[in-house]
Amino acid sequence: MSDPSVTQDLIHGGEGPAASVVSASNKPRSLWQDTWDILRHRKIFWISLIMLILFLLMAAFPSLFTHKNPDYATLAKSMEPPSGEAWFGYDLQGRDVFARTIYGARTSIIVGVLATLLTVVLGGIAGVLAAYYARWVDSVLSRIGEIFLGVPYVLGAIIILGTVAPAQSSPDRVTIMAVVIIVLAVLGWPILMRIARSSVIQAKHQDYVQAARALGAGPFRIIFKHLLPNSLAPILVYATITIGSYIGAEATLSLLGIGLREPVISWGIAIADHTSYIRTGAHAMLFPAAFLSLCVLTFVMLGEAVRDALDPKLR
Amino acid sequence: MAPAEPILQVRDLVKHFPLTQGILFKRQIGAIKAVDGVSFDLHRGETLGVVGESGCGKSTLAKVMMALERPTSGSVMVNGKDITKAKGAELKRMRRNIQMVMQDPYTSLNPRMTVGDIIGEPFEIHSEVVPKGDRRKRVQELLDVVGLNPDHINRYPHQFSGGQRQRIGIARGLALQPEIIICDEPVSALDVSIQAQVMNLLDRLQKEFNLAYIFIAHDLSVVRHISDRVAVMYLGKIVELGGDNQIYERPSHPYTQALLSAVPVPNPEGREARQRIILQGDPPSPANPPSGCRFRTRCWKAQDICAKEEPLLQIRPGTDHPSACHFAEALDVVHSQS
Numbered sequence A: 001m002s003d004p005s006v007t008q009d010l011i012h013g014g015e016g017p018a019a020s021v022v023s024a025s026n027k028p029r030s031l032w033q034d035t036w037d038i039l040r041h042r043k044i045f046w047i048s049l050i051m052l053i054l055f056l057l058m059a060a061f062p063s064l065f066t067h068k069n070p071d072y073a074t075l076a077k078s079m080e081p082p083s084g085e086a087w088f089g090y091d092l093q094g095r096d097v098f099a100r101t102i103y104g105a106r107t108s109i110i111v112g113v114l115a116t117l118l119t120v121v122l123g124g125i126a127g128v129l130a131a132y133y134a135r136w137v138d139s140v141l142s143r144i145g146e147i148f149l150g151v152p153y154v155l156g157a158i159i160i161l162g163t164v165a166p167a168q169s170s171p172d173r174v175t176i177m178a179v180v181i182i183v184l185a186v187l188g189w190p191i192l193m194r195i196a197r198s199s200v201i202q203a204k205h206q207d208y209v210q211a212a213r214a215l216g217a218g219p220f221r222i223i224f225k226h227l228l229p230n231s232l233a234p235i236l237v238y239a240t241i242t243i244g245s246y247i248g249a250e251a252t253l254s255l256l257g258i259g260l261r262e263p264v265i266s267w268g269i270a271i272a273d274h275t276s277y278i279r280t281g282a283h284a285m286l287f288p289a290a291f292l293s294l295c296v297l298t299f300v301m302l303g304e305a306v307r308d309a310l311d312p313k314l315r
Numbered sequence B: 001m002a003p004a005e006p007i008l009q010v011r012d013l014v015k016h017f018p019l020t021q022g023i024l025f026k027r028q029i030g031a032i033k034a035v036d037g038v039s040f041d042l043h044r045g046e047t048l049g050v051v052g053e054s055g056c057g058k059s060t061l062a063k064v065m066m067a068l069e070r071p072t073s074g075s076v077m078v079n080g081k082d083i084t085k086a087k088g089a090e091l092k093r094m095r096r097n098i099q100m101v102m103q104d105p106y107t108s109l110n111p112r113m114t115v116g117d118i119i120g121e122p123f124e125i126h127s128e129v130v131p132k133g134d135r136r137k138r139v140q141e142l143l144d145v146v147g148l149n150p151d152h153i154n155r156y157p158h159q160f161s162g163g164q165r166q167r168i169g170i171a172r173g174l175a176l177q178p179e180i181i182i183c184d185e186p187v188s189a190l191d192v193s194i195q196a197q198v199m200n201l202l203d204r205l206q207k208e209f210n211l212a213y214i215f216i217a218h219d220l221s222v223v224r225h226i227s228d229r230v231a232v233m234y235l236g237k238i239v240e241l242g243g244d245n246q247i248y249e250r251p252s253h254p255y256t257q258a259l260l261s262a263v264p265v266p267n268p269e270g271r272e273a274r275q276r277i278i279l280q281g282d283p284p285s286p287a288n289p290p291s292g293c294r295f296r297t298r299c300w301k302a303q304d305i306c307a308k309e310e311p312l313l314q315i316r317p318g319t320d321h322p323s324a325c326h327f328a329e330a331l332d333v334v335h336s337q338s
Ligand SMILES: Nc1ncnc2c1ncn2[C@@H]1O[C@H](COP(=O)(O)OP(=O)(O)OP(=O)(O)O)[C@@H](O)[C@H]1O
Pocket: B017, B032, B033, B034, B052, B053, B054, B055, B056, B057, B058, B059, B060, B061, B218, B286
């Protein structure tokens, strides 16, 4: 019987320097490292990142960009076109359009970010529960999600906002923002649930989850230590894109007169207030509209750049 | 060498995966019979090799024994207690005694955890085993035991090679000092030269800690050196069970003989002398196995009785170990007696 000796040779000959190779170059590397390498070489990523930083600065420190008071109105200057004194001109009530556009960034970004956070929390919890417990929990949550998705977005918003904050009412700043945020999240969570669900299902079938279960790990540890950290990437990407689309949705609701309203300063309100003056004084609407589009674009581009970098099929 | 008292007793284990149709109201239209009536014992310090083609139910058997899947019927007694019926704290305690090493070292370690966290996780889950302050030291000792540098405790899995990752998986399995370790094809994802190192490590650990192994492989040559006994599986059933020499030198089931004839032979005379048995066709679907003997559709000995009557796993005339074939007869395929 000669075969064992062959293995013996291999065993003794093999145990040595070959066993201590630790190199990052030829072995699979972490997801984030690869993603970063791809992103670094993408123009679109850097453009959207710079724009994002600009918008965030605007939202956090509007006084860096303008020293004017956005609420200061001089009726005599109503609808005056752009000039050296007021770069974007004056709006219907004689307020500085540039100042109002800068200050509007804060509202839009707060609404977009908070509504997205709420969406991620609601959709994320539902998705993780559906994926982890499967069976009837999954069926029930998925069906509920489908019901919400079945309602057209604007229709759903009109119904809820029309009931909670009808067009003629004038709720205070915080209340109306909170209501709009909740409406956006309530109508948007099912898409996030689907994304979270499918990425957790994918992680759930990995061997390391089986290994953790074999060690006796409970649901809490498995979800927070193993499933979530490994399914976060697609959720983050979708969330970034969602911030952009929520900023657009907030403007749509304001335009319809059921979203944010005075005294809140927002791009959507500025657009809504001046739609009927588009021929005589387009500046009052076009500048906020341009900022709105750029801001939506920034988040969508950033999200898509990261998504493409994460997508193994594109490598 | 094996003492009388088995630490693992598997009895009539069955695992069927239901095949369902419909989205909201699922109805069962059949079942995949992944494991279909498997029984065997495992003794302290012993290695049982489990061999069979891909899809014959080896991993499913391992998962049921690890209580990761619920069996359709049957029992798995670990030190006299049925792990398939255990729940909660009792199940958790039983898990300390039976651990596993997985096949793929690239998916069996969480990429977001450091090696220290991965090997230390058993101690976090079973916090009574090692006091908090000593855990890091224990992890470093474990790294040392499996031949890794204890200073690499803060590295991530992707910074290691396949063989090193498998050592990390082995260290995790050892952490709770189990008596039984189930190795599900632990080397099949590794390079041949690294395979030998990992096998050698498993061998050394077995002697050091008096471990009992269930060693799963799809190829008889891999289990040969490490196994005391070997079970050959075909479509969810054990078709032959015997001591290492009984299986390798006197295989009596045609399927075992076919598997053995495919094993590479190191000495040239053996290569000349042995006959190759080439099986025709693919294994049938486990959702719809053949009647009677499941191997009959690919067997050159098949007669009418094979379709009618299922051959039981038992010692038959002319053989010295259990075989599930109506026409079992010992045949030296490898011609390796020395
Ligand atoms: N969760 C599951 N649901 C349905 N069918 C399954 C499931 N797990 C395994 N099976 C089926 O059970 C059969 C046995 O699978 P198993 O993974 O146990 O085979 P195996 O012997 O480990 O094969 P391999 O050598 O490829 O690892 C296969 O037909 C497989 O498709």
